[in-house]
Amino acid sequence: AQSVSQHNHHVILSEAASLELGCNYSYGGTVNLFWYVQYPGQHLQLLLKYFSGDPLVKGIKGFEAEFIKSKFSFNLRKPSVQWSDTAEYFCAVGGATNKLIFGTGTLLAVQP
């Protein structure tokens, strides 16, 4: 069955620290991959997406993610976080079943 795991449930960083959030998925075929962000009181916004091609994907607000097919992973990175990056981050995977499944999310708190 299609599933997504986000191993970091809560992450606390200081401003200017580097960020890496893990995402692993379980699915036997070709996938579309996504990272979404949810700021407090708002609905989800797309950070970046991967369909095919260059496995290093750049998104908005300085975020990037790398698809490693052999590890079934799509980790999110940012070299230097800001206080305004405080939010919840969700990884999502879509496959040929046409389901789009989300991970349980990672709550990021950035301390000024």
Next chain:
Amino acid sequence: NAGVTQTPKFRILKIGQSMTLQCAQDMNHNYMYWYRQDPGMGLKLIYYSVGAGITDKGEVPNGYNVSRSTTEDFPLRLELAAPSQTSVYFCASSYPAGVTGAPGELFFGEGSRLTVL
């Protein structure tokens, strides 16, 4: 410029009541989804549809029903509401993308906050 429209935004139900959450999109997207979001649980897929007349169960379908008579509309029906259905519900639409036609990015409605007492 409406995108995905969900109604109502807020609703309080008594146990055993039923209701329908409405969802409409004007982007001519084939794919539509209903999710519920609970704290610490992420978004769980309830039902989805790949086109008019076609629906399928997601991760947590029990207690819900859907229909897709048109491309635009995808209502979610709650029969016999239970406290466990207290949640925020999101409708979303998407399009085929990538080499397999798997869903592309989701376009979300504003959400419906449902409380069952």
